[in-house]
Amino acid sequence: MTAGRTANQTDPVAKTPHGTVRGRYEQGIAVFRGIPYGAPPFGPRRFLPPVPPESWSGVRDAGSFGPTAPKPPYSEAFAQYLSDPDIPGDDCLNLNVWTPEPGPGARLPVVVWFHGGALTRGSSAVPVYDGSSFARDGIVFVSLNHRLGVEGYGLFPDAPANAGLRDQLAALEWVREAIAGFGGDPDRVTLMGQSAGAISIGALVAAPRARGLFRRAVLQSGAPEAVDRDKVRRMVRRMAARLKVPATAEAFAAVDRELLLRTQAEVGRLSSPVLGGPAFGIVVDGDLVPRDPLQALLDGDAARDAGLLLGWTSDEYRLWLVPGGLVERVDRLGPVALAGAMARCHCGSEIPRGYRALHPDAGPAEIVGQMVTDHMLRRPLHRLADARPGTTYAYEFAWPSGRPGLGACHSLELGFVFDSGDAPDSVRLAGDDPPRALAAEMHGAWVRFARTGDPGWRAWDAGHPVRIFGDGPARTAAGPRDAELALWDAEPAVPHQTPAPQPLPARSLRGTELRSVVRRLRRAATDRAR
Template sequence: MTESPAYVEVQTRAGRVRGLWRDVAGSSVRSASFLGIPFAQAPVGELRFAAPRAVEPWPDVRDALEQGATAQRGDPGITLIPEPSVAGDSTLNVNVFTPAPGDTTAKLPVLVWIHGGGYVAGSPASPWYDGRAFNRDGVVTVSIGYRLGFDGFGHIDGAPSNRGVRDWLAGLEWVQQNITAFGGDPSRVTIAGQSAGGGAVLTLLGMPAAQHLFHGVYALSGALADVAPERARAFSAKMARELGVPATRDGFSSVSEEDVLAAQRKLSQLDLSSMGETVDEGLGLGPAVDGDLITRPTAQSLAQGVGADKPLVLGATDDEFSMAVQDQASKLRWIPLALLLRPFKLTSAVRRGYLAANRPVVARGHAAVLGRLITDKMFRTGVVRTARARGAAPTWVYRIAFRSTKFDAAVHCIDVPFFFDCLDGPVVDALTGPHPPQALADAIHAAAVAFVKTGDPGWTAWSAVPDSGVVFSAPPATQTEETGGFASVEALL
């Protein structure tokens, strides 16, 4: 006789939800998962380009046993993380993982995860984002879905700006209102994310309107957008021309989601000739400086003291985007470096200084240099600028030097399975190579747990000693404090 599943129910403000108990491997802790709980109504029909609207209460117990619908449609093939697409309209939902469902006295710290994907892809339904390891260590974990691409971030006359950002805010409001029922403490919320998700949490850190919703920030490989108003309007005009409609809410509402996605993908295609412009100007779709929610670029906001009371950990991998050019290494080796780097508009002095500071990378070939330059301009310089903008505000910096044995580089996304301590998850070895070191997961995950619980990850803060930080690498030197770990980007600042 098969034993029936161990269900557990929790009362939220909108209604009762039913989750499922699971055992956490390697421990005596049990964790409960609640999947696909809506925090807002489905953004379709008249709500398609609207601000998120509060979900309607439900009278009966609602099953929260399967992943909810995702804004990602199909597999765009641009992330290295298994992030499944789930069909359906109700994409504004949360997943909650907790060791103390229904215990309103537990008051456990909370980690809220915002997924990456360049603001156009990605999914909260990834098995890597399951919070069971954090639950094992006494942390309630939440992942948030949000609108992507043009629907979430495109400039549309007559529609509220930054709809994806408004989704983040609505999800965090849900956490404030409901997480106590799941054993969490709404006064101890850390927001975290990787890539565009890292950019998302930095954006929120710089937003005055978001300050009451979280208490700490952990940004992995944060990719800020801060799309300028004129650039947002220009992309909207291109979309309208491609679709043959006015650049208005009525115009875009008259076009199917599939057609909008097709136009978006066509207009967002990247190649080496356009990479320099994208790297210099940033992503074309993402949080935009709208004069409303986001009044100025994030670094300016942080420099003026917004979020200064909140501790921040941020960092990057050494070779975020090296994979993007690896398959062209045999061709790139014949192109003079000065010509190869011309699209990035570096002055001769900057180029010479940068190459001199990166001699070990230069020795690995032209593809390695190009990959490192893209990495530095899109990610690693942002780490330094953000840390410096924060001044004395509590800030810790790290870098990931662990090299995938498959790609021979510390590539984009490689930190995520170590952060979540899920090395036994699906296709992890396709990114890390076989037998990724558990000792490194122990170190990276423990730092995250310590930060969520205490506001300190356990190494010297950049804000206390400028240019200090920690490097995570292969055993035996799994975690090593260092000074000047980002000195090689100085020429680009």
């Protein structure tokens, strides 16, 4: 469907549960930005669950993006690839709507987008996330902001956990109640997110309180997980020690917001997706997240009828290791880096040996990167697909960036899913002249999934079909990652024709020595982005 509005038409108006909003027509699409779904989460509401915004009289202007959640900027190394606009203001619990048919009656399918950024960065205002291409194709597209970092995922004895995830639930409840007024069908909602956004969706798909708020879900480069509570506590305690305040919500609420952000950034510098470390994340809280989300989904006691589209990129790790030259440093460290990866993945030496056997020409950085990617991403997504055959679809994004060294890295697929590859922010990551045909294929598959639940290839079954989006037309491959993932479930059986793997260090690193290795690698990987 293509919207037929004209640019000079009267501004669109829609009703929400809290008042009327006026948007803008942009190339025939009605766009509403900065609509509050929750009250500002500061002052007496800081670190507490969200509450509805105050209602307003008259018509509220919704022509500009609302404030973004407090967050530190990306490091210089990452800022050359990733955009992260910062819009000041307290009213950060807001969302945006792109629709081809504003007003009740259209009953169009709805996509709700959850941004990435390791739950510490990102927002709905990132230019790549423009929803106009989805609205152009008959989808009502919603994107949202929520609390990040310590504001959204700090763990305190005097405040409920997972405030940021509770924000996301509140936004979905807003969609359920309000989206018909924007032309959407509240019974045809697809959740869609990448990286931390996909992790959030995994928790919501598994959450009993979110049932009935969506029909399908897309998880791009992020698997359902619950972070160990002590990992989050360590972040809070380290921040408290630097700030010289108690590790409580009451004490943190009294700290200047900018100082809190700087402290969070300093404490988080030694955390890395590749090598772990203390970090903010979703935790089991006995309420919104009653148990580990992945296990709940594997056991089949959560959202059994929800269709899933799951996937990853071929070289996820390159966005984590290429900026700042960490690939070269990991390659120089060699066996030390492999030992660090073993600690990160909680595995023995048979795993890196197996990867070396399967990829004899790969250097240490590639082996480390693919090991960690499989451990934290591909393996849990495979397990999830195995538990839900017939209604689950899998993909791999394999087109390499035109930027040196990035390959098919984490986040690269976004410009293709959103069909926004020509946007300057997409070019920063993909390079000049990304293939338009690939964008049309990927975006079309995501649109079909939101409409019908079928993206256009065979659903997951015992043959492990994976749609490969790379150079040339998309194709379906049978189990392209099965050999690597089998290493995690049994001792590897190395084919006789495969060259023998290089030996690992003669003695294994243990205890304090291994922890020292991991600390050295984390220092080299400071300020990584997930």
